[in-house]
Amino acid sequence: MNPNNTRVYRMSFASVYPHYLAKAEKKGRTKAEVDEIIFWLTGYNAETLQQHIDNKTDFENFFAQAQLHPNVSKITGVICGYRVEDIEDxxxxxxxxxxxxxxxLAKGKAMEKILRK
Incomplete structure (x- = not known):
């Protein structure tokens, strides 16, 4: 396993969540939209998401406890220099x-496109 990956996995979701909000809000999007994306991707709801934030759940456990949406395979493209569909880990x-x-979301895409509807 890549040591950089291990560092990411140990980061608490709560420590990164404000950055997701800031990125979206800077472009005129809302916390509700960020949360809707997280709910869609993970199967969490407002209560379970808040529990992960309060408990400072790390990314490894955040995703281990998630029920990923069946359409995640439709998420394609480049992020941080990598094609998401080609990431083996x-x-x-x-x-x-x-x-x-x-x-x-920050680039202004419509929610129905983001949520692969």
Whole structure:
């Protein structure tokens, strides 16, 4: 396993969540939209997401407890210089799925496109 990946997996979701919000809000998007993306991707709801934030769940456990949406395979494209569909490490791929969806939100994409409807 790549040591950089291990560092990412140990990071708490709560420490990164404000960055997702800031990125979206800077572009005129809302916390509700960020949360909707997270709910769609992970199967969490407002209560379970808040529990992960309060418990400072690391990314490894955040995704281990998630029920990923059946359409995640439709998330394609480049994020951080990597094609998300080609990332072999499943956990890193899941982290990058979330990065990609938040990036699309910040770029002004419509929610139905982001949520692969």
């Amino acid at each position: 499943k956990l890193m791929q899941q982290v990058r799925y979330l990065d990609k969806l938040i990036d699309e």
